[in-house]
Amino acid sequence: MARFRETVAEMMEDKPRRIGLTRRPLERIMSIHRAIKDGTYPNCSTLARQFEVTSKTIMRDIEFMRDSLGVEIEYDAVRHGWYASGTMPEIPGFTVGAEELAALFLTRTALDAIRGTALESTMRQVFSKIVASVEGTVHLEWSEMEEAFTRKMPAMHARDVKLFGELADAVLQRREIHFHYRKLDADKAAPRSVRPYHLGEVDGGWYLIGHDLDRGALRTFALPRITRFKMLMTVFERPLSFDGREHLRRSFGIWHQGGTRTHLVRVTLKDYAARLATERRWHPSQETTVLDEKGKLVEVRFEAAALEEVVRWVLSFGSKAEVIGPPELLQMVREELKLMRA
Structure with missing residues (x-):
């Protein structure tokens, strides 16, 4: 002992x-x-x-x-x-099961997003130390996993990697930031003063959620459209009522409306789209109900705060999708189809 x-x-x-x-x-x-x-x-x-x-x-x-x-x-x-000379039990704390292997692999593939940047070298060194401790235990070389599995992810630009680190530092230190931001429909970037609350990854893109001091409300900013970043010395307190995960959960993608109102989205999908609906989860609140014996017709239900990204999702299925509700979504889809025909 x-x-x-x-x-x-x-x-x-x-x-x-x-x-x-x-x-x-x-x-x-x-x-x-x-x-x-x-x-x-x-x-x-x-x-x-x-x-x-x-x-x-x-x-x-x-x-x-x-x-x-x-x-x-x-x-x-x-x-x-x-x-x-007898039994060779595994060293305690190093037995890795299927779920741990999956987590390791998904973490490893995340490095592809920063390939070619200075951060990639540092992250690979850290990860190699973890893998070195488990390769012999699970009887599987990491190179074999790379040959067997692939996760397709968009690459992260070197400038965005540096910006991500600076934004993360500001979020953790709770310090106000100033930058220029160009909205999708704007001709040029405009100055913004923000209290950064949270960084979130949605569909392969990173977004900053924070309180816009000039507009007096929460706003979401895409990292690639942030320029001339500067972290200020001013420290702030993040509201106890703010929950980054819950904020993103209420939106279908990244678009978010103010207030607490949500829309109950109901869409029927048929044929191949119905099969996809039983295999995939597009929203945390999603419920999928099979409407026929062969599984070729389903109803997908979920709650979303903003409908703009839901419109694009519905249109991606073409004739295989039919909007049941809400009425606002049905009208938005009709208007978009009208513009497409024009």
Whole structure:
């Protein structure tokens, strides 16, 4: 028990035993465990050179593995190395299941959005340390996962990566910011003074949600349209009533109307669109009801604060979609179709 406390303390403190870089104790034990499990018969001398520690340190690791972790290992005098003489339980805290693997993979694919930027190198170094600790445990090399899976994501411009970091800093420090912003229908950018509350990713794009001081209301800003950014020294308090996740949940995409009113959207989809509706979730409040025995006709219901993006979603299905409600949505779709015919 004394040795257990000593080793755990060493792991927590992560203090090297000599001048120079050394691997962390827990990472070292994982590597020793993997080498023995692979049947390579490692010994204290070779392991000490590999990890840049003393042979006594490796011996203490071996004793800890046997006495405290229940790993059955013995020394083979003929092959001059350690081998598994019985069960080889996984090191506690490093067993990775299907859900953890999925989370790791999705996190890894997020790096594609910053490919080619300075931040990519830093993030890859951090992620490689995490993966190095689990590859041997799950018996799966990361390169194999990259060959087997792909997640298509839009790339993030290097300028936007830098801006994202600056905005995140302002959100966390709760400091007012000033920038120029060009609306989609504007000819040029206009100055804005904002209290940044939240950063959210929607459909592959990043958006800032904050209180526009000049307009006295919440506004949403797309990162690519923000220029001449400056973080001010003025500190503010974020309203306790503001919830970034809830704010985005109420919108179908990123567009958001003021107030608390929402629209109950009801749309029937048929044929291939009906099958897609049973497989996908376009909104957190979505409910999908199958209306026929073959599943070729469904009704999709959800609540949305703004309808502009819902119009585009309905039109994307063409003749396979029919708006049931609300009346405002039906009118907006009709007006858009009229303009398209013109």
